[in-house]
Amino acid sequence: MxxxxxxxxxxxxxxxxPSFAFALxxxxxxxxxxxxxxLSGSVxxxxxxxxxxxxxxxxxxxxFQTNTYVDLNLQSTHIDAGLRVExxxxxxxxxENDFKGWGVPHFYVxxxxxNVELTLGTFYEQFGSGFILRSYEERSLGIDNSLLxxxxxxxxxxxxxxxxxxxKQRRYWDWGESLIAGADAELSxxxxxxxxxxxxxxLRLGASWVNKDEPDEDIFPDPKHRWNLPRYxxxxxxxxxxxxxxxxxxxxxxxxxxDPSFDNSFSYDNGHVAMLSGSYSQKGLxxxxxxKRSENMSFRSRRSxxxxxxxxxxxPAFTLDHTYxxxxxxxYATQLAAGEWAYQAELGYNFKRKSAIGGxxxxxxxxxxxxxxxxxxxxxxxxxxxxxxxxxxxxTRRLGKGFKLNLMYMNQxxxxxxxxxxxxxxxxxxxxxxxxxxxxxxxxxxxELQYLTTKQDQGDWAFGLLELxxxxxxxxxxxxxxxxxxxxxxxxxxLVTFNVGSHRIQAGYGRTRAGYNCSGGVCRYxxxxxxxxxxxxxxx
Numbered sequence: 247m248x249x250x251x252x253x254x255x256x257x258x259x260x261x262x263x264p265s266f267a268f269a270l271x272x273x274x275x276x277x278x279x280x281x282x283x284x285l286s287g288s289v290x291x292x293x294x295x296x297x298x299x300x301x302x303x304x305x306x307x308x309x310f311q312t313n314t315y316v317d318l319n320l321q322s323t324h325i326d327a328g329l330r331v332e333x334x335x336x337x338x339x340x341x342e343n344d345f346k347g348w349g350v351p352h353f354y355v356x357x358x359x360x361n362v363e364l365t366l367g368t369f370y371e372q373f374g375s376g377f378i379l380r381s382y383e384e385r386s387l388g389i390d391n392s393l394l395x396x397x398x399x400x401x402x403x404x405x406x407x408x409x410x411x412x413x414k415q416r417r418y419w420d421w422g423e424s425l426i427a428g429a430d431a432e433l434s435x436x437x438x439x440x441x442x443x444x445x446x447x448x449l450r451l452g453a454s455w456v457n458k459d460e461p462d463e464d465i466f467p468d469p470k471h472r473w474n475l476p477r478y479x480x481x482x483x484x485x486x487x488x489x490x491x492x493x494x495x496x497x498x499x500x501x502x503x504x505d506p507s508f509d510n511s512f513s514y515d516n517g518h519v520a521m522l523s524g525s526y527s528q529k530g531l532x533x534x535x536x537x538k539r540s541e542n543m544s545f546r547s548r549r550s551x552x553x554x555x556x557x558x559x560x561x562p563a564f565t566l567d568h569t570y571x572x573x574x575x576x577x578y579a580t581q582l583a584a585g586e587w588a589y590q591a592e593l594g595y596n597f598k599r600k601s602a603i604g605g606x607x608x609x610x611x612x613x614x615x616x617x618x619x620x621x622x623x624x625x626x627x628x629x630x631x632x633x634x635x636x637x638x639x640x641x642t643r644r645l646g647k648g649f650k651l652n653l654m655y656m657n658q659x660x661x662x663x664x665x666x667x668x669x670x671x672x673x674x675x676x677x678x679x680x681x682x683x684x685x686x687x688x689x690x691x692x693x694e695l696q697y698l699t700t701k702q703d704q705g706d707w708a709f710g711l712l713e714l715x716x717x718x719x720x721x722x723x724x725x726x727x728x729x730x731x732x733x734x735x736x737x738x739x740x741l742v743t744f745n746v747g748s749h750r751i752q753a754g755y756g757r758t759r760a761g762y763n764c765s766g767g768v769c770r771y772x773x774x775x776x777x778x779x780x781x782x783x784x785x786x
Contacts, residue, residue, distance in 0.1 A: 282322055282323050283320065283321070283322045284320070284321050284322075285318070285319070285320055285786075286319050286321070286785075286786060287316070287317045287318040287319055287328075287785075287786055288315075288316075288317045288783070288784060288785045288786070289314075289315070289316050289317075289782065289783070289784040290313075290314070290315045290385070290781075290782070290783050291312060291313075291314040291315075291780075291781070291782045291783075292312065292313050292314075292338060292779070292780075292781050293310070293311070293312045293779065293780040293781070293782075294310075294311045294312070294338055294339070294775060294777055294778070294779055295309070295310060295311075295777050295778040295779075295780075296308070296309075296311060296339070296775060296776065296777040297776045297777045298776075299757065299774070299776040301735055302735060302737070302757055302759065302760070302774040302776060303760060303773070303774045304339075304757065304773070304774040304775050304776040304777075305339075305773070306777075307339075307342070308336050310336055311336050311337060311338050311339065312333070312334075312336055312337075312338065313332075313333075313334050313337055313338050313341060313345075313385070314332070314333040314334070315330060315331070315332050315333075315385070316330065316331045317329075317330045317352075318330075323358070324357065324358050324359070325355065325356065325357055325358070326354075326355070326356040326358065327354065327355045327356070328352075328353070328354055329350055329352060329353040329354075330350065330351065330352035330353075331348075331349075331350055332348060332349065332350075332351060332352075333348040334346060334347060334348060335347060335348050339772065339773045339774075339775050340388070340770065340771065340772045340773055341388055344388070344418040344555065345388060345418055345419075347419050349419060351368070351390070351392075351416060351419065352367075352368045352390075352392060353367045353368060354366065354367030354368055354369060355367055361400060361401045361402060362398070362399065362400045362401075363398070363399050363400075364396065364397070364398050364399075365396065365397040365398075366395075366396055367394065368392045368393065368394050368416070369381075369392065369393055369395075369397040369411070369413075370382050370383065370392055370393075371393070371397060371409070371411055371428075372560075373409075373428065373430045373452075373454035373456070373483060374430075374452055374454055374483050374485045374498055374500075375485070375496075375498055375521065375562060376559060376560035376561070376562070377481075377483050377498065377500035377519050377521075377543070377559055377560075377561060378428075378454055378455075378456045378481035378482065378483045378500050378502065378545065378558070378559050379428055379454065379456050379481075379558060379559055380557075380558075380559055380560035381393050381415070381558075382560075384765055384768070386763060386765070387554065387763060387764075387765060387768055387769070387770045388554070388555075388770050389554055389555070389768065389770075390416055391415050391416055391417075391547075391555065391556070391557060391558070392415070392416045393411060393413035393414065393415055393416070393426060394413045394414050394415075394416065394421050395411065395412045395413020395414060396411065396412050396413065397409075397410075397411045397413075398410045398411070404437050404438070405433060405434040405435065405436075405437030405438050406431070406432075406433055406434075407430075407431070407432045407434075408429075408430070408431050409428075409429065409430040409431075410428070410429045410430075411426075411427065411428050411429075412425070412426070412427045412428075413425075413426060414426065414547075415547040415556065415558065417547070417548070417551075417555050417556055418555060422547040422548050422556065423460070423461055423548070424458050424459060424460040424461075424547040424548060425458075425459040426456065426457070426458055426459075426547065426558060427456070427457045427459070428454065428455060428456040428457070429454070429455050430452065430453070430454040430455075431452065431453050431454075432450060432451070432452040433450065433451045433452070434448070434449075434450050435449040435450070435451065436448045436449055436450075445490070445491075446490065446491055447488075447489070447490040447491075448487075448488070448489045448490075449486070449487070449488050449489075450486070450487045450488075451485070451486050451487075452483075452484070452485045452486075452487075453482070453483065453484050453485075454482065454483040454484075455480070455481070455482045455483075456480070456481045456482075456545075456558065456559075457478060457479070457480050457481075458478070458479040458480075458481075458505075458545075458547065458558065459477060459478055460475075460477060460479070460547070460548070460549065461477070462475055462477070463475060463549065463550060465512070465550065473506060473512060475506060475549070476503070476504050476505070476506075478503075479502065479503055479504070479505045479545075480502070480503045481500060481501065481502040481503070481517075481545060481559070482500065482501060483498065483499070483500040484498070484499055484500075485497065485498035485499070486498075492526050492527050492528045493524075493525070493526055494523075494524065494525040494526075494527075495522075495523070495524045495525075496521070496522070496523040496524075497521070497522055497523075498520070498521045499518075499519070499520045499521075500518070500519045500520075500543070501516060501517065501518050501519075502516060502517035502518075502542070502543060502545055503516055503517075504516060505517065505542075505544075505545065505549070506549065507544060507546060507549035507550070507583075508549065508550050508551065508552055509544035509546070509552070509582065509583035510542050510544060510583045513542065515541075515542050516542070517540075517541060517542040517543040517544075517545070518539075518540070518541050518542070518543070519538065519539065519540040519541070519543045519561060520538065520539050520540075521536070521537070521538040522536070522537050522538075523535070523536040523537075524536075530595065530596040530598070531594070531595050531596075532592070532593070532594040532595075533592070533593055533594075534590065534591065534592040534593075535590075535591050536564055536588075536589065536590040536591075537587075537588070537589050538561070538562075538564055538586075538587070538588045538589075539585075539586075539587050539588075539621065539625070540561055540580075540582065540585050540586055540588075540621075541585035541621055542583065542585060543559065543561060543582050543583075543585070544557075544582040544583040545557065545558045545559040545582075546558060554768055554769075554770060557582075559582075560766070560767075560768070561580045561582055561767065562580070562766055562767060563578055563579075563580045563588070563618075563766055563767025564588035564589065564590040564616060564618070564767075565577075565578045565588075565590065565616040565618065565634060565636055565767070566590075566614050566616060566636060566638065567764075567765060567766065568638075568656075570654065570676075570678050570680075570694070570696060570709075571696060571709045571711075571725075571727055572676050572678070572696040572697070572698040572707055572709050572727070573638070573654070573656055573676050573678065573696075574764075575698060575707065575761070576658060576660040576662075576672060576674070577762055577763075577764035577769060578616075578618065578633070578634040578636075578660070578665065578764070578767060579665050579762070579764060579767055579768065579769040580767035580768070581618075581633060581664065581665075584620070584621075584664075585620070585621040586618050586619065586620065586621060586633060587618065587619045587620070587621055587628055587629075588616075588617070588618045589615075589616065589617045589618075590614070590615070590616045590617075591614070591615045592612065592613065592614045592615075593612070593613045594610065594611070594612040594613075595610070595611050595612075596608060596609070596610050597609045597610075597611070605643070607643070607644035607645075607646075608643075608644070609641065609642065609643040610640075610641070610642040610643075611639070611640070611641050611642075612639070612640045612642075613637075613638075613639050613640075614636070614637075614638050614640075615636070615637050615638075616634065616635065616636040616637075617632075617634070617635050617636075618632070618633040618634040618635070619631065619632050619633060620632075620633065620664075631661065631664065632659060632661060632671075633661045633664050633665065634658075634659065634660060634661060634665070635657075635658065635659040636656065636657075636658050636659075637656070637657045637658075638654060638655065638656035638657070638676075639654065639655050639656075640652065640653070640654045641653045641654075647684070648683060648684035648685070649681070649682070649683050649684070650681070650682040651679070651680070651681050651682075652678075652679075652680040652681075652682075653678065653679055653680075654676070654677070654678040654680075655675070655676070655677055655678075656675070656676040656677075656678075657674075657675055657676075658672075658673070658674045658675075658676065659671060659672070659673050660672040660673075660674070662703070666762070669702075669703065670702060671702070672700055672702040672703050673700060673701070673702060674698050674699065674700035674702075675698070675699050675700075676696065676697070676698045676699075677696065677697045678694070678695070678696045679694070679695045679696075680692070680693075680694050681693050681694075688716065688717040688718070689714070689715065689716055689717070690714075690715040690717075691712070691713070691714050691715075692711075692712075692713040692715070693710075693711065693712055693713075694709065694710065694711040694725075695709070695710055696708065696709035696710075697709075700731075704729055704731050704732040704733055705729070705730070705731015705732045706729075706730050706731040707727065707728065707729055707730065707731070708727075708728045708730050709725070709726070709727045709728070710725065710726055711723070711724070711725040712724050712725075718745065719744055719745055719746055720742075720743070720744060720745075721741075721742075721743040721745075722741070722742055722743075723739070723740070723741040723742075723743070723754075724738075724739070724740050724741075725738070725739050726738045726739075727759070735759075736757070737756070737757045737758060737759050738756050738757060739754060739755070739756030739757070739758075740754055740755055740756060741753070741754035741756075741779075742754065748784055748785045748786055749782075749783070749784050750781075750782070750783040750784070751780075751781070751782050752779075752780070752781040752782075753778070753779070753780050753781075754778070754779045754780075755777070755778050755779070756776070756779075757774070757775070757776045758772070758774060758775045758776075759774055760772065760773050760774040
């Protein structure tokens, strides 16, 4: 079991684990006799039997590799408890250096009364948009920055929510030395005024504070040179969210005190982030406009670390998370330390059925534009570099009772030097056609054709997919992503998926390319693979 626990965590565990055992004991004896006690959980196991592939650079380091997770949760009226077992003794490619091992890194006991709840153990939390605190799990990215300690939530009055927390952050199979404390307050003003409720108006105000207590650290090996590192770093956040009828507006601002770190080259400048988001949604029409400026907002539990494992906070990317393979080939990663101006605008419109443009079944059109640029020392001025640009147009139309077509065009600019640390600006155009056909009452066929054209990087790409769904149990998938530019390499895959009840089993064979897997502006490099895959998921 690869969990290394330092002295302070041991002291916390002496308080938490007896409480955990005490809470589980009566359930283990009389759970079936108690009303309102439920057991839930899940099993997720992803397996690879790898093969070497000189064409793609895929390596075979072990005969069998797996990431397996088992979650168990008990819920009752006043006490919840749970744990997660993780087995990564032979981890999937990209997880070897940090995640290798197995153990129980997630465990908690939660006591609940009428207006309060207290959690002891590991927990996740987010204040506001996450500018100063977001602890969460994203297994595909190898992120689990949960906190080990205590978490308190109270609703003392109608429309008032208070939170407080204290603990240490998980880093793979260990917990960091920094102590993290935080508090958050949210006021739902509309709950106090019936006139606001009658006019469908909601106003929420929020304020948060987070403190990091980090021990001193020798940054230079030369004892004659030392940084004067602050022991305490404070961050605060204020926000207002107003929704009235079809309109919505969110304003949020956060600031961080001096926090010299590896990310900002040990700068003593303060950090700032400001965001303005407006939306309009009415039947058939939706509009979203967003702008964000951030500077020096990398906030880690350990100042000398890099990668994605030690972030206390999170800044949304303001770029669209694409699901099509070639549209997601060059994903954007938020530049927390360098700072950025980020903008996003989206317009969606439904043309009515039997209208001149909508035709017999109607049509949906969506236009999205994202633009990210460097900052200047003057607050409202742009810097010299464009980091990312994405203009895409999607059209969805049903051409018959059993035929639905989605078309997309995307124009992208991707600054590989800024985002990945090497390369030049990549300019690309991407075309997607996605057709869904109902062949029989329980049989559907989906086909994708995609093409990416660019003169930079590895040149053009093509992608094709066929997916046959035989409800309610089977799905057969075959795909190929081909670099028809520089390498002439095919990344083919074949998958068979079987669903029954709460069980899902997927078996396949193929290649995957080396690249970045991203979600919400957070990215992780994944090496190339080739071999047989097996995935099992079960929820109960």
